[in-house]
Amino acid sequence: MSPFKKKGDIAPPRKKLKVPRLFIFLCLSPWLFGIIFFTAYPMVSSFYQSFTKFNLIETPQWVGLDNFHRMFFEDDDFWKALKNTVWISAISIPLRICFAIFTAWVLTKPKRGSSIYRTIFFLPSMVPAVAATMTFTYIFNPAYGPINKLLQAIGIKEPPFWFMDPAWSKWGLILLGLWGIGDTMIIFLAGLLDVPTSLYEAAELEGASGWQSFRYITLPLMTPVIFFSTVTGVIGSFQYFTQAYVASGQVNDYSHSMYFYATHIYYSAFKAYEMGYASALAWVLLVITLLCTLIILKTQKRWVHYPNGSLFK
Amino acid sequence: MRKNRMFASLAVTALVVSSLVAATSGAQAATRTVTVWSPYSGGNLAMWDAAMKRIETANPGLDIKSVGSIDMAKSLAAINAGNGPDISVSNGNGNLGWFCGTGAWQNLNSLIAGKNGINMSATFNAASVASSISNYVRCALPLYSEVFGFYYNKDLLSKAGFANPPKTTTELLTYSQKLTTFNADGSIKAAGFLPWAGYYGFDMDSMWLGQMFGAKWYGGNASAFSTDRKWAEAFAWQKDFIAKVYGGGDFAKGSKLLTKFVAGKGDEWSGTDHDFITGRVAMKWDANWMAPMFCTGDDWAMADKCTAKVNFGITGFPVSPSNISAYGSGVIGQGQLGISKGSKNVKDAWIVMKALATDTKLAAAWDEANAAPSSLLAKEARPAKYPAWYQPIYDISANPKTAYHTVKNTGEHLEESMLQNLMASWQAGDTPNIKSALADLAQKVNQIIVRNN
Numbered sequence: 001m002s003p004f005k006k007k008g009d010i011a012p013p014r015k016k017l018k019v020p021r022l023f024i025f026l027c028l029s030p031w032l033f034g035i036i037f038f039t040a041y042p043m044v045s046s047f048y049q050s051f052t053k054f055n056l057i058e059t060p061q062w063v064g065l066d067n068f069h070r071m072f073f074e075d076d077d078f079w080k081a082l083k084n085t086v087w088i089s090a091i092s093i094p095l096r097i098c099f100a101i102f103t104a105w106v107l108t109k110p111k112r113g114s115s116i117y118r119t120i121f122f123l124p125s126m127v128p129a130v131a132a133t134m135t136f137t138y139i140f141n142p143a144y145g146p147i148n149k150l151l152q153a154i155g156i157k158e159p160p161f162w163f164m165d166p167a168w169s170k171w172g173l174i175l176l177g178l179w180g181i182g183d184t185m186i187i188f189l190a191g192l193l194d195v196p197t198s199l200y201e202a203a204e205l206e207g208a209s210g211w212q213s214f215r216y217i218t219l220p221l222m223t224p225v226i227f228f229s230t231v232t233g234v235i236g237s238f239q240y241f242t243q244a245y246v247a248s249g250q251v252n253d254y255s256h257s258m259y260f261y262a263t264h265i266y267y268s269a270f271k272a273y274e275m276g277y278a279s280a281l282a283w284v285l286l287v288i289t290l291l292c293t294l295i296i297l298k299t300q301k302r303w304v305h306y307p308n309g310s311l312f313k
Numbered sequence: 314m315r316k317n318r319m320f321a322s323l324a325v326t327a328l329v330v331s332s333l334v335a336a337t338s339g340a341q342a343a344t345r346t347v348t349v350w351s352p353y354s355g356g357n358l359a360m361w362d363a364a365m366k367r368i369e370t371a372n373p374g375l376d377i378k379s380v381g382s383i384d385m386a387k388s389l390a391a392i393n394a395g396n397g398p399d400i401s402v403s404n405g406n407g408n409l410g411w412f413c414g415t416g417a418w419q420n421l422n423s424l425i426a427g428k429n430g431i432n433m434s435a436t437f438n439a440a441s442v443a444s445s446i447s448n449y450v451r452c453a454l455p456l457y458s459e460v461f462g463f464y465y466n467k468d469l470l471s472k473a474g475f476a477n478p479p480k481t482t483t484e485l486l487t488y489s490q491k492l493t494t495f496n497a498d499g500s501i502k503a504a505g506f507l508p509w510a511g512y513y514g515f516d517m518d519s520m521w522l523g524q525m526f527g528a529k530w531y532g533g534n535a536s537a538f539s540t541d542r543k544w545a546e547a548f549a550w551q552k553d554f555i556a557k558v559y560g561g562g563d564f565a566k567g568s569k570l571l572t573k574f575v576a577g578k579g580d581e582w583s584g585t586d587h588d589f590i591t592g593r594v595a596m597k598w599d600a601n602w603m604a605p606m607f608c609t610g611d612d613w614a615m616a617d618k619c620t621a622k623v624n625f626g627i628t629g630f631p632v633s634p635s636n637i638s639a640y641g642s643g644v645i646g647q648g649q650l651g652i653s654k655g656s657k658n659v660k661d662a663w664i665v666m667k668a669l670a671t672d673t674k675l676a677a678a679w680d681e682a683n684a685a686p687s688s689l690l691a692k693e694a695r696p697a698k699y700p701a702w703y704q705p706i707y708d709i710s711a712n713p714k715t716a717y718h719t720v721k722n723t724g725e726h727l728e729e730s731m732l733q734n735l736m737a738s739w740q741a742g743d744t745p746n747i748k749s750a751l752a753d754l755a756q757k758v759n760q761i762i763v764r765n766n
Binding site: 053055056057058074141142143144161164166251252254255256270271272273274 | 386389390392393411415416417510511572573574576577654723724725727730733734735736737738741743760761764765
């Protein structure tokens with residue numbers, strides 16, 4: 001308790017700031033302008049367009065639910081893009097979380113130069129996605145890339161063709177994502193450093209093994225960060241675009257193995273010039289993302305332990 | 314005195330009349346403004362603006378506002394918003410079906426046939442005339458061309474005992490078998506020719522393959538991918554070629570070896586590492602604008618004498634024996650001009666557009682700056698001095714069988730990218746039945762056309 005306060009003291013009433021409403025509104029106006037004209041209006045407009053046939057030049061024609069019917073019952077590319085997107089989400093999100101926890105845990109170990117190691121591990125996440133992807137298509141090149149040279153050197157006679165092989169291309173993207181794990185890793189590192197050392201000391205006194213300490217102390221305390229990473233990961237992976245677009249442009253992705261949902265929206269809007277259909281795709285994406293997020297939010301009670309919650313009661 | 318008064322009154326009248334005329338012409342000039350948006354910048358924009366100045370000089374009272382560095386996406390957004398330019402420029406033919414089909418560019422048929430019209434066939438190359446029209450609507454005028462021909466390494470061919478380039482697809486296979494060499498581990502060391510989607514350059518290999526076999530893209534308003542059996546013939550030839558030249562009769566083996574060979578290709582733009590310069594490949598399809606680089610190694614400018622390592626020649630595509638009359642032809646693409654929907658000054662826009670498309674000085678400047686052969690037939694449109702080795706490009710350009718594929722309103726010519734994907738899938742061995750795949754593709758293209766019309 002603060003030495004300057006006594007029990008039963010009542011805080012003095014706050015003085016009301018006399019700021020004119022107009023001034024407050026003026027301060028808010030840039031944000032209000034942005035949200036009305038650059039978020040709300042485009043959303044309303046695209047919602048309307050999702051029920052139209054609109055090619056950018058001619059007046060939009062009302063087509064009712066045709067765009068949605070076509071999407072679900074006629075468009076093979078929609079299902080292919082959705083399947084690829086679900087695949088990359090299902091594989092990359094858990095892998096990214098595991099890898100980020102592991103990397104963060106490793107970074108808690110050095111006694112000296114820890115800030116240098118943290119910077120080194122964080123740096124890849126600052127490389128622009130386009131540059132990183134182009135570099136990866138080079139290092140994974142089956143003819144002259146160093147990865148395959150290394151694999152051949154250790155005895156793998158026929159290493160994969162990576163981005164050039166539909167069966168391996170998405171794995172190339174997964175590895176690219178793991179390389180740039182820095183942003184997630186830094187959150188886990190902060191979480192790990194926040195775990196009270198007294199808990200580990202108590203566990204050690206009780207004779208807990210390293211794995212038991214991790215399973216019963218670290219992991220439960222990390223669940224809020226895992227929860228956060230899962231939600232942002234799902235939202236991000238459903239909008240996965242840049243890396244896939246650049247990689248598929250570098251190679252001949254004829255089978256659309258790197259064709260994701262956002263790519264399908266892009267092609268529908270800016271290659272097929274079907275703005276109405278692209279808007280419908282975007283709204284379905286919003287609904288899918290929202291549903292996934294709601295499911296994760298609903299399940300959090302079962303597995304996420306907040307420090308002020310059951311763990312400490 | 315009376316004389317003086319008369320002179321004075323005449324002078325005053327003349328002054329008033331001339332002021333009125335000047336004021337009227339000034340007012341006229343203000344209303345005769347034509348806005349031209351182009352993607353050009355730097356030297357190209359200066360060249361483009363010089364042409365505008367010539368047009369202004371030839372048409373007193375006309376004010377042309379040229380704005381550079383504007384791509385088609387920006388132009389389209391402005392056209393859509395109702396504040397687009399009078400004239401916009403597209404760097405290729407791909408969007409033409411969409412421009413004409415949606416009315417983003419206005420129908421020029423009546424202007425071309427009008428009093429100040431153009432005799433298209435007497436002014437431009439046949440290919441340029443054909444490829445500025447879509448669905449019987451001409452909404453564009455050709456500006457300059459890019460020509461795709463067949464490049465061959467004279468030294469390598471001569472060493473293999475061939476004095477001339479192959480004329481037919483049969484000869485191409487024979488040449489390639491002799492020119493292809495393998496490493497000790499069985500991988501390809503040097504290739505003769507690669508009928509392979511996605512080897513180098515733009516995704517047009519399927520169009521080039523179709524041109525070799527004379528395959529039609531459309532029959533009326535429907536896709537001809539399944540109805541024109543030449544497509545299936547072309548793909549069958551491609552598979553047979555890969556099997557015989559690279560797989561020793563085994564297609565899967567040849568395909569795998571080629572995938573790795575293509576992955577190891579040299580940098581297209583370095584000027585020293587390109588497979589054609591290093592001799593890794595002896596024959597290939599390519600664009601006219603690669604010729605200066607193959608010639609000098611590191612320069613885009615035209616040179617009288619080629620100094621790079623490769624001693625090469627250019628000619629038309631080898632063609633299938635059933636398409637032999639098309640030998641000497643190639644594929645052409647071109648920059649195009651159109652009058653935007655909503656242009657408030659169509660009459661003057663047409664004057665400017667026609668002048669730009671037929672300005673021989675501008676055509677010559679395109680030639681010199683970008684090695685882009687003019688779409689004009691007139692010889693005087695070409696630079697006074699262009700190297701003799703480059704002549705085949707003009708010959709291909711002028712060949713009546715040279716073409717770009719027919720374009721319909723399929724967005725950004727989606728039929729081409731879809732066919733390219735099919736070609737790639739087929740060469741990788743992932744498409745077991747080409748006839749049914751072509752039928753599926755035709756159905757998809759037809760669906761797009763129906764949707765967009």
